[in-house]
Amino acid sequence: MDPETLKPRSRGLWGHLLQGWVVWVLALGAAWTLPGRAILGREGRDVGVSALPLGLGIVAPSLVSMVALALVAPLLAWAMGSRLARHRGLALWEAPPGFFWAGLLLAIWPASAGPPGRLALVLVFLIAALPSELRWLCQAMPREEPFPAVWGRRAVRCCRSRTLRRLAPRWLAVRLPLWLTATVVLERILAVPALGSDWMARLAARDRIGLACWILALALLWTLMVRAEGLSSQEGP
Numbered sequence: 001m002d003p004e005t006l007k008p009r010s011r012g013l014w015g016h017l018l019q020g021w022v023v024w025v026l027a028l029g030a031a032w033t034l035p036g037r038a039i040l041g042r043e044g045r046d047v048g049v050s051a052l053p054l055g056l057g058i059v060a061p062s063l064v065s066m067v068a069l070a071l072v073a074p075l076l077a078w079a080m081g082s083r084l085a086r087h088r089g090l091a092l093w094e095a096p097p098g099f100f101w102a103g104l105l106l107a108i109w110p111a112s113a114g115p116p117g118r119l120a121l122v123l124v125f126l127i128a129a130l131p132s133e134l135r136w137l138c139q140a141m142p143r144e145e146p147f148p149a150v151w152g153r154r155a156v157r158c159c160r161s162r163t164l165r166r167l168a169p170r171w172l173a174v175r176l177p178l179w180l181t182a183t184v185v186l187e188r189i190l191a192v193p194a195l196g197s198d199w200m201a202r203l204a205a206r207d208r209i210g211l212a213c214w215i216l217a218l219a220l221l222w223t224l225m226v227r228a229e230g231l232s233s234q235e236g237p
Contacts, residue, residue: 013227016226017226017227020219020222020223021219021223024215024218024219027215028212028215028219031211031212031214032208032212034208034211035206058193058194058195058197059195060118061118061121061122061192062180062183062194062195062196064118064122065121065122065125065126065179066176066180068126069125069126069130069133069179070172070176073130073133073134073137073171074137074164074168074171076130077134077138077141077160078157078160078161078164080134080138081141081144081156081160082139082141082142082143083138084134085138085139090134090135093130093131094131094132094135097128098124098128098129098186101127101128102124102128102185102189102190103189105120105123105124105190106189115190115191116191116192117192118194120190120192121186121187121190121192121194124190125183125186129179136171136175137164137171140167140171141164141167142159142163144156144159169226173226173228176221177218177221177222180195180196180218181199181200183195183196184197184199184200198210
């Protein structure tokens, strides 16, 4: 691709990043000016908020869930194609709320096995999150009839691969930060602490430093995903 044509795209990317960081800085300022405690720890216990230390036991379930979703959803979208967005089975799978699957797991979980662990949280998260993410990806993919379907399965797979290579960074930038904290209901039902519980505990204790770190981490993740999207859009066909 001509380097001269990349300059407007590069300027547009940096303008998009600048606009986004204005929003993140405003969110950071709002978190820092919250009334209340500055550190979640001994002060948090003084106000009646119990919070677990942020360690591997809390980060690991959310990290495994995000990685599994980021791998499984594009793979299924590549295998099924855009027609999956119009499939009635996907609509039936998407209809129940997330806590329905957590309650169903608790109902069939044998009492002799003890409480469900982190693996159960990852499984329920995938079951609850996959249908909406598959619909997001498949609706954004172009239709395959009549072209490239008439050219054969190999052409269809090549088209899907190129589409998802361009689409995946945008999907991750939009959806991944949402799912980092949206698992709090599943965590409460299954009694498995993860990042959603940490976020809620810091909100309840008005932990300004903890919330600021959260917002900075989300902003960095968003920046990386937007940058990856910009780089993929500058690649040649």
